[in-house]
Amino acid sequence: MRAPILEVLGLEAYYGKSHILHGVTFHVGEAEIVGLLGRNGVGRSTTIKAIMGDVPPRGSIRFRGEEIAGLKPHQTALKGLGYVPETRDIFPGLTVRQNLQLGEKAGKSSGRWAMDDMFRMFPQLEERADMRAGVLSGGEQQMLTICRTLMGDPDLVMIDEPTEGLSPMMVEHVGRLLEEIARRGVAILLIEQKLTIALKIAHRLYVMGHGKIVYEGTAADLATAADIRKEWLEV
Amino acid sequence: MLQLITFSTLNGVLYGMLLFMMASGLTLIFSMMGVLNFAHASFYMLGAYFGFEISRRIGFWPGFVLAPLLVGVIGALVERYGLRHLHRRGQVSELLFTFGLAFVIEELVQMIWGKLPVDYRVPPQLDFVAFRLFDTTYPAYRVFMLLIAIAMFAALLTVLTRTRVGLIIQAALTHPDMVAMLGHDVPKIFMLVFGAGAALAGLAGVIAGPALVTQPDMASLLGPILFVVIVVGGLGSLTGAFFASLLIGLVQTFAVAMNFSFAEVLGPVAPPFLGDLWKVTIAELAPVVPYLLLVLVLIFRPTGLMGRRES
Numbered sequence: 191m192r193a194p195i196l197e198v199l200g201l202e203a204y205y206g207k208s209h210i211l212h213g214v215t216f217h218v219g220e221a222e223i224v225g226l227l228g229r230n231g232v233g234r235s236t237t238i239k240a241i242m243g244d245v246p247p248r249g250s251i252r253f254r255g256e257e258i259a260g261l262k263p264h265q266t267a268l269k270g271l272g273y274v275p276e277t278r279d280i281f282p283g284l285t286v287r288q289n290l291q292l293g294e295k296a297g298k299s300s301g302r303w304a305m306d307d308m309f310r311m312f313p314q315l316e317e318r319a320d321m322r323a324g325v326l327s328g329g330e331q332q333m334l335t336i337c338r339t340l341m342g343d344p345d346l347v348m349i350d351e352p353t354e355g356l357s358p359m360m361v362e363h364v365g366r367l368l369e370e371i372a373r374r375g376v377a378i379l380l381i382e383q384k385l386t387i388a389l390k391i392a393h394r395l396y397v398m399g400h401g402k403i404v405y406e407g408t409a410a411d412l413a414t415a416a417d418i419r420k421e422w423l424e425v
Numbered sequence: 426m427l428q429l430i431t432f433s434t435l436n437g438v439l440y441g442m443l444l445f446m447m448a449s450g451l452t453l454i455f456s457m458m459g460v461l462n463f464a465h466a467s468f469y470m471l472g473a474y475f476g477f478e479i480s481r482r483i484g485f486w487p488g489f490v491l492a493p494l495l496v497g498v499i500g501a502l503v504e505r506y507g508l509r510h511l512h513r514r515g516q517v518s519e520l521l522f523t524f525g526l527a528f529v530i531e532e533l534v535q536m537i538w539g540k541l542p543v544d545y546r547v548p549p550q551l552d553f554v555a556f557r558l559f560d561t562t563y564p565a566y567r568v569f570m571l572l573i574a575i576a577m578f579a580a581l582l583t584v585l586t587r588t589r590v591g592l593i594i595q596a597a598l599t600h601p602d603m604v605a606m607l608g609h610d611v612p613k614i615f616m617l618v619f620g621a622g623a624a625l626a627g628l629a630g631v632i633a634g635p636a637l638v639t640q641p642d643m644a645s646l647l648g649p650i651l652f653v654v655i656v657v658g659g660l661g662s663l664t665g666a667f668f669a670s671l672l673i674g675l676v677q678t679f680a681v682a683m684n685f686s687f688a689e690v691l692g693p694v695a696p697p698f699l700g701d702l703w704k705v706t707i708a709e710l711a712p713v714v715p716y717l718l719l720v721l722v723l724i725f726r727p728t729g730l731m732g733r734r735e736s
């Protein structure tokens with residue numbers, strides 16, 4: 191078993207009065223790809239937002255053994271957690287290059303990734319480096335968001351629905367990128383609903399239902415657990 | 426006539442650039458934090474009074490440097506210990522807070538410096554005639570003001586487009602949460618922007634004080650014009666604020682210079698119902714012109730000159 195880098199224990203979160211997370215418990219190991227699956231609205235995005243500190247969390251969140259629940263989002267990011275939101279949130283008025291520069295953190299020199307690595311993995315980004323990011327296609331924006339977060343040299347990236355709305359070719363490309371990220375020693379928490387790439391690349395999977403983890407296993411385990419898939423995943 | 430046009434253009438651009446020194450900060454603060462800062466003109470007034478106080482003790486130039494810095498620090502403190510806590514309570518509390526702050530500053534200024542204008546003078550080094558054109562002289566101090574305003578404009582543009590902090594500010598205008606999640610301390614950036622905006626307004630006060638009148642109602646006189654500028658420009662648009670500043674600066678300066686009435690131009694017989702208005706000079710109407718412009722813009726182009734959306 192890999193040494194855990196992120197351990198979440200009994201995580202609860204609210205939006206105003208509505209109770210969304212009812213004690214989420216899971217962990218991610220060093221350089222491990224972990225899938226977090228579940229139907230629409232079960233609270234997967236809320237889980238990552240609570241870990242980042244964007245939604246106030248209750249419960250314990252340990253990153254490299256250190257309690258980080260209650261930190262502000264920028265402090266969490268500086269600890270080494272990266273976040274790629276499902277809304278992508280590129281900075282549309284800035285150029286592709288400027289978007290990538292903003293991923294770098296102040297006072298942190300040369301991590302695992304340089305801008306050239308990004309351009310090598312995604313030549314489209316280099317071609318469009320000096321164009322406004324707002325004119326990129328959906329797929330290119332998705333690559334840009336992932337690359338922007340990598341520029342901050344996180345030890346764990348949490349990626350929310352990266353393949354949503356992408357062409358099959360693009361989906362494959364993103365899948366290969368995620369595997370390369372993990373090969374360089376970065377752990378990945380991958381959120382998916384349609385299981386487009388999670389089954390193929392994740393080392394371990396969790397299934398969420400009603401604000402809790404309802405299943406843990408490998409892709410092979412899940413393939414044989416038809417009841418779980420029927421109850422918690424299939425629509 | 427040519428003389429009037431030349432000097433009014435010069436003065437109009439100068440007044441417009443001064444307006445932009447304040448409107449730029451107000452606009453940035455509004456688009457980042459969603460706060461219409463009613464106390465922004467008060468920072469301008471504080472700049473003038475601090476400049477005056479320092480200049481009579483140690484000279485104009487130390488005041489020129491120190492007063493804006495002091496105002497900037499006050500601005501940053503106002504954000505850090507006032508607005509930041511009110512943010513959770515919503516925009517109305519923030520608005521009321523800046524509104525109250527404007528009154529508090531005005532009262533304090535009156536208590537310390539009195540109700541009458543103070544004698545804030547142009548420094549002797551700049552107290553000469555810069556040039557003479559069509560038998561009219563133009564003071565060197567005004568040229569100096571114009572140069573400072575242009576230098577500030579260039580500096581602002583450079584910081585916003587060429588530096589990392591500028592990029593973070595631009596990104597935080599549209600996606601503050603995402604910027605924070607990339608590891609940037611957005612509240613600190615807000616504080617810096619608020620402080621820098623206050624310092625710019627303070628600088629405008631320091632250089633305008635000796636040329637105009639330094640008195641306790643200078644903030645309440647200027648405040649409404651500033652709002653006209655940022656609404657006409659399009660709330661939140663820096664480019665819009667720039668053009669609106671120049672527009673209002675020019676329109677108002679030209680209106681003041683037109684010392685004749687409709688009657689003198691169009692003949693003594695007034696159209697029905699306009700009897701008295703017909704004899705009023707355009708110069709007398711000048712103070713109303715910006716508001717007239719505001720009303721027209723709101724009717725025909727509610728988003729302002731460069732505004733993209735209504736919010």
Ligand SMILES: Nc1ncnc2c1ncn2[C@@H]1O[C@H](COP(=O)(O)OP(=O)(O)OP(=O)(O)O)[C@@H](O)[C@H]1O
Nearest residue numbers: 205210228229230231232233234235236237276383
């Ligand atoms: N800002 C918010 N305010 C109030 N309720 C919210 C907010 N964001 C999400 N919710 C609610 O919280 C629940 C969980 O949302 P979340 O975004 O975590 O789901 P998800 O599993 O990511 O699903 P999906 O992304 O497919 O919508 C949903 O019922 C949603 O309606």
Ligand SMILES: [Mg+2]
Nearest residue numbers: 234235236276
């Ligand atoms: Mg989601």
